[in-house]
Amino acid sequence: MQASAVVRYARIGLWPGYPIKKQDSMMTIDKQAAREDLLSEPGFIHLDNAGAALMPRCVLQAQTDHLRLEASVGGYEAKRLRHDAIEAVYDSIxxxxxxxxxxxxxxxxxxxxxxxxFYAIPFQPGDRILTAEAEYASNYLAYLQIARDRGVVVETIPSTASGEVCVESLEAMIDARVRLIAITHVPTNGGLVNPVEEIGAVARAHDILYLVDACQSAGQIALDVDAIQCDLLSATGRKYLRGPRGVGFLYVDSRVLDSLHPPMIDLFSARWIDAGHYELRADARRFENWESNYAAKLGLGCAIDYALAIGLGDIEIEVCRLADSLRAQLAGIPGVGVHDIGKRKCGIVTFSVAGVDSTEVETRLRQLGINVNMTTPSSTLIDATRRELPEMVRSSVHYYNQESDLEALVKAVGEIARAAAPSAVGNR
Ligand SMILES: Cc1ncc(COP(=O)(O)O)c(C=O)c1O
Incomplete structure (x- = not known):
């Protein structure tokens, strides 16, 4: 692809432009431009985008510019000088x-x-929390803690035969005691995409608080809180959004804001009125606290603008195209099991190799310069127990990956599988 095919988007603030959208073909993302915008060494293959994706140059620059400013004028003055840019991050989100x-x-x-x-919700004894079978471990641990402390009941919504949350089963579970429906949009342990809009329709129809964990979907799937009809949604910077580590965000619907008191407050989230009183901030920033990593915030804003300039629709198409291809290729290798379920899938592809520990597979791939990750049963214990999942290798593609990245992974996994079961593969 020619660089001339690249449409350069408007420069924002100090940073280089947002590239990589093609005008003139079916493939709307200019992969070459996307790859030129990576800092990785040639030959390095990054297939751990669900762990932490690669930042584009401008995201790095947004942070280093601000860190340099902090170093030269001090953090407080740097914040004052970049006030408008910092505020613009809220607009980007x-x-x-x-x-x-x-x-x-x-x-x-x-x-x-x-x-x-979650801890802001005023749970009462007997309240029910309904969640997905593939709920993320940290979330489920919080349910268990609240169950222990406040007598709340935690229940998982059965999955359909194809694996996602069964909306009919959810509907059948609703009664006056359901206080919260909390769903992970894309579970950490596979490519499944839960039907968060259909679940949201049930929650809204029954006026039940609805919390969505969009940590793995933000940046690879378009998110519209109006369409999802969620009250609360959380996400992180470093994964599919291609932002920095150590920064994330929470959406709180203004309809429910005043019913939620943050579990911890400080002089930023609340105003101290007198010896006996305080007043919470009137906006969602009541869930923030005073000290903040402004370089990371600016990097997050830059990453979001970058993703929006490409278009989340186009990103999802390309991510799914690559992931579908990878799943099919891995499934074709004797001895390799692909474990993803769900009618709708995304960029996460999980697999295991018969006779080889997944940690060993991951290590061998890393030695070849192929970055993947692991997912263990304890990260989604209920789903893993139900499906008798082993420890799995988690590979996850982004739009900047190319066919040759997949081929390298498939070739390496094929060799590992062949070495583990020479007789099976001899017949191919
Ligand atoms: C589904 C899901 N939710 C939440 C998290 C936690 O995100 P963070 O590490 O940014 O707090 C993860 C991290 O892997 C995740 O996969």
């Missing part, structure tokens, strides 16, 4: 998920966002 800027809190990571929301 609002555009990403289609909400108002005052419904956004920028926090340290997805876990902090999710926990601040």
């Amino acid at each position: 609002a555009r990403l998920i289609n909400c108002r800027r005052d419904e956004v809190a920028i926090v340290e990571n997805a876990t902090v966002g999710w926990m601040m929301a």
Whole structure:
């Protein structure tokens, strides 16, 4: 692909432009430009985008510019000087998920966002929490803690035969005691995409609080909180959004804001009125606290603008195309099991090799310069137990990956599988 085919988007602030959209072909993302915007050494293959994706140059630059400014004028003055750019990050998040800027809190990571929301809910004894079978471990641990402390009941919604949350079963479970429906959009342990919009329709119809963990979907799937009809949604910077580590965000619907008191407050989230009183901030930033990593915030804003300039629709198409191809190729290798389920799948591809520990597979791949990750049963214990999942290798593609990355992974996995079962593969 020619560089001339690249449409350069408007420069924002100090940073280089947002590239990589083609005008003139079916493939709308200019992969070559996307790859030229990576900092990796040639030959390095990154297939751990669900762990932490690769930042584009401008995201790195947004952070280093701010760190340099902090080093030269001090953190407080740097914040004053970049006030407008820092505020614009809230607008970027609002555009990403289609909400108002005052419904956004920028926090340290997805876990902090999710926990601040969850522990703000005034649960009463006997309240029911309905969640997915493939719920993320940290979220489920929080349910168990609240169950222990407040007598709340935690129940998992059965899955359909294809693996996602069964919306009919959810509907049948609703009664007056259901206080919260909490769903992970894309579970950490596979390519499944839960039907968060259909679940949201049930939650809204019954006026039940609805919390979505969009940690693995933000950046690879378009998110629209109006369409999802969620009250709360959390996400992180470093995964599919291609932002920095140590930053994430929480969306809080203004309809429910005043019913939620943050579990911890400080002089930023609340105003101290007198010896006996305080008043919470009127916006979602009541879930933030005073000190913040502004370089990471600016990097997050840059990453979001970058993703929006390409278009989440186009990103999802390319991510799914690559992941479908990878699944099919891996499934064709004797001795390799692909474990992804779900009618709708995304960029995460999980597999195991018969007779070889997944940790060993991961290590061998890393030695070849292929970055993948592991997912263990304890990260989604209920789903893993139900499906008798082993430890799995988690590979995850992004739009900047290319066919040759997949071929390298498939070739290496094929060799590992062949070495483990020479007789089976001899017949291919
Ligand atoms: C589904 C899901 N939710 C939440 C998290 C936690 O995100 P963070 O590490 O940004 O707090 C993860 C991390 O892998 C995840 O996969």
